[in-house]
Amino acid sequence: MDELKTAVNLLAAGTNAELLSKKYADHALSSSSEWKGYRELHVDGPRGDWLLIYKIEQQDLILTLVRTGSHHNLLGK
Numbered sequence: 001m002d003e004l005k006t007a008v009n010l011l012a013a014g015t016n017a018e019l020l021s022k023k024y025a026d027h028a029l030s031s032s033s034e035w036k037g038y039r040e041l042h043v044d045g046p047r048g049d050w051l052l053i054y055k056i057e058q059q060d061l062i063l064t065l066v067r068t069g070s071h072h073n074l075l076g077k
Contacts, residue, residue, distance in 0.1 A: 003043050004068065007052060011041075014061045022046075029053070035075075038066065051075075 007024055010016040020026035025046040029035035035053065043050040051074055053066040067074055 003050070004052065007041060007043050008063075008065065011054065011056075011063055012061065014056075043068070 007020075010020055010024075017026070020041060023045070024041035024043065026039060026041040029038045029040050038053050038055045040051050040053050042048045043052050049070045049072075050068070051071055052068045053074060055064045055066060056062065057064070
């Protein structure tokens with residue numbers, strides 16, 4: 001759970017896009033999927049299978065943590 005807490009704290013800080021990209025493979029989910037407008041990061045590192053799906057709204061940080069779980073459980077892939 002420490003890994004999740006660290007990732008969420010980085011998200012909440014709102015200034016760590018480069019670190020999130022490198023350390024957690026943070027990226028937007030496909031615009032053609034049901035997850036359009038959401039982002040995903042790999043809590044246990046770029047090649048890990050523990051994902052966090054989230055959404056940031058507006059210029060002020062409104063962080064919505066949506067789901068966490070394995071790639072297969074969340075996205076069926």
